[in-house]
Amino acid sequence: MVALIRTVAYLGLEARAVEVQCQVAPGLPRFAVVGLPDKAVGESRERVQAALSAMGLALPPKRITVNLSPADLPKEGSHYDLPIALALLAAMGVTDAEQLTEYIAVGELALDARIVPSPGVLLAAIHASEQECGLICPRAQGAEAKWASEVPVIAAPDLASLLNHLKGTQRLPDPKPGEIEANAPGPDLKRVKGQETAKRALEIAAAGGHNLLMIGPPGTGKSLLASCLPGILPDLSPAEALEVSMVQSVAGTLEEGRISRARPFRAPHHSASMAALTGGGLKVKLSKASENGIPRHIERDSHFV
Ligand SMILES: Nc1ncnc2c1ncn2[C@@H]1O[C@H](COP(=O)(O)OP(=O)(O)O)[C@@H](O)[C@H]1O
Ligand SMILES: [Mg+2]
DSSP: OEEEEEEEEEETTEEEEEEEEEEEESSSOEEEEESSBOHHHHHHHHHHHHHHHHTTOOOOSSEEEEEEESTTSOBOSSTTHHHHHHHHHHHTTSSOHHHHTTEEEOOEEOTTSBEEOOTTHHHHHHHHHHTTOEEEEEGGGHHHHTTSTTOOEEEESBHHHHHHHHHTSSOOOOOOOOOEEOOOOOOOGGGSOSOHHHHHHHHHHHHHTOOOOOOOOTTSSHHHHHHHHHHHSOOOOHHHHHHHHHHHHHHTOOGGGOEEOSOOOOOOOTTOOHHHHHOOSSSOOOOTTSOSSOOOOOOOOGGGO
């Protein structure tokens, strides 16, 4: 039989629907994952096999084929472990295949069958709420997933308790949305001595939502003025906070689902290339050197203007 469960592929800040299909058919024993998996997805075979054996389950000595559909979309990341394991368990008849079709699953598996965090759960949760289906995710990321409105979330610590929850023999607690982080006090405009015109320009830009280009010799306080801007801007609106959190979620920096209303500020080095600033490829990544968030104020140093 063929068992199905839904998951997502992350393309930048977009989550695309992916269906994980698993067939267990008679034939020479093998376990293959097809549908353009990258290295991490290909390796998920080993993690799934180890997780199942940690629960005391052996793979059936049959031809096991897992297809990630659409097969022409490249699949990156470790979050396919959980949907692959669930599809396989449903195909083996361990869990109810019908029930699984109502969920989108994301999560990485450890060898001892724990479900460990993987980036992008917030995007998957938003996708699940658009598709009006539930979400199965790692327990550590339940708080993050709960931010997407109204989605039933199963946040499971390990595969065994997830199967028991689906069977109805154990009830996993409903996750609560993560806390809204108190804004950390940033640099204050009162630290800037003089520079009345620049301060006035900063206030006008903040009030009107304008862009700002600061030109001047090194050491005249351009970086200082720029770092004071988030302090005089209003807090992020809920929609903006969600958007910033989506970037953090897919980059894997959203800790315990805590959402911040503070405006992100980044101070990239003036010699950083365009690719270093905006990133390249399909996946959104934040460099470790920069603060969390998306580039908002890019200040240019005088000798580069
Ligand atoms: N008007 C000012 N008031 C207080 N400190 C200032 C002022 N202008 C410059 N500074 C200090 O001088 C140093 C260099 O300023 P910085 O903002 O890095 O200059 P720039 O980015 O224009 O090269 C920083 O430590 C900053 O705090
Ligand atoms: Mg500077």
